Amino acid sequence: MDTADTAANGLTFRDATDADVDAIVALIESAYRGDASRTGWTTEADILEGQRTDPEGVLEVIKSPDSRLLTVERGGAVVACCQLEHRGDHAYFGMFAVSPALQGAGLGKVIITEAERHACETWGARAMHMTVISVRNDLIAWYERRGYRRTGEMTPFPYGDERFGIPQRADLQFELLVKPLA
Numbered sequence: 001m002d003t004a005d006t007a008a009n010g011l012t013f014r015d016a017t018d019a020d021v022d023a024i025v026a027l028i029e030s031a032y033r034g035d036a037s038r039t040g041w042t043t044e045a046d047i048l049e050g051q052r053t054d055p056e057g058v059l060e061v062i063k064s065p066d067s068r069l070l071t072v073e074r075g076g077a078v079v080a081c082c083q084l085e086h087r088g089d090h091a092y093f094g095m096f097a098v099s100p101a102l103q104g105a106g107l108g109k110v111i112i113t114e115a116e117r118h119a120c121e122t123w124g125a126r127a128m129h130m131t132v133i134s135v136r137n138d139l140i141a142w143y144e145r146r147g148y149r150r151t152g153e154m155t156p157f158p159y160g161d162e163r164f165g166i167p168q169r170a171d172l173q174f175e176l177l178v179k180p181l182a
Contacts, residue, residue: 016068021055030099040104044136047167049168061095067084079102082111084118089125127178133174150175
């Protein structure tokens with residue numbers, strides 16, 4: 001992906017490199033897990049403990065020929081990221097994190113718009129797919145305001161695989177959300 005500065009908000013978008021792995025893991029963990037994540041509104045601290053991701057998982061996305069890990073910097077610091085994966089006629093959007101201190105100021109909208117633009121222009125994607133934990137009503141509502149729709153298609157949460165966290169409730173599952181892009 002070409003590096004693109006958006007002067008209006010001082011952001012730089014670029015593909016992640018191996019050197020970014022630790023910063024990206026720290027960002028994702030800060031946005032979703034532990035007490036620090038409670039600063040923002042995307043926290044999963046009440047439904048999941050443990051890790052959200054690990055260096056191996058982030059590196060796997062960086063190295064995959066069909067994926068990009070879009071890294072967003074402001075003032076030289078990584079402040080957000082998202083995964084884009086080419087899957088035929090659609091793209092998958094995941095690993096989305098915005099620094100908790102910057103949440104609620106419109107940065108997420110800017111990033112998801114750039115991700116959608118990239119998926120259309122680079123891969124010709126006609127839709128964006130993502131999965132969200134179905135009990136995350138506020139987060140799902142945020143995506144719905146961006147044009148994503150709930151499909152009702154569920155996949156089980158990987159209970160027992162601590163790479164994805166330690167569930168604090170027994171009703172977790174992922175729901176597929178979809179948005180047409182073209």
